[in-house]
Amino acid sequence: MAFLHHVAAFALVAALGVELVLFKLPLDRVRARGLQVMDRHFGLAAAAVLVIGLLRVLYFEKGPHYYLHDAYFLVKFGAFIVAGLISVYPTTVFLSWGSAIRAGQVPAVDPAVYRRLRLCLWLELAAIGVILLCAPLMARGFGAF
DSSP states (O other): OHHHHHHHHHHHHHHHHHHHHHOOSSOOHHHHHHHHHHHHHHHHHHHHHHHHHHHHHHHSTTOHHHHHTBHHHHHHHHHHHHHHHHTHHHHHHHHHTHHHHHTTOOOOOOHHHHHHHHHHHHHHHHHHHHHHHHHHHHHTTTTBO
16 A cells, blocks of 8 residues: 555656646647646546545554544645645646647636746645655654644
8 A cells, every 4th residue: 555655646746747847938739738637647646645545544554543643644634635725726727728729729828827826836846845744754653642
């Protein structure tokens, strides 16, 4: 289970990294489509991380009592939820480009929307940083209460 959880987490980080690289102005149709594809991979990887992680907490590893009584786990899980909520905006925007891309056009991106999207992507990455900081502390039981 740990292997699958880590593979899904690495896939999530890779997809977010590709999104950050692809999302530059001026946008072209190929990169816009690539953003849609990578955002789908990001969402699938996030779902896998969540499901596998919950299975690990509930049925494998150290059990729910250990995890639910560790401050670093709670911060880690909270950062994951925050990243997921932040990702709703970019996903909504990227999905809205579908008709323009299918018509062979470049989606129009207002500069203010561009700045908000870039901020969201960077905030998601920052949340992943928090998760990476908390993971080894949690695994060693430093946040137990």
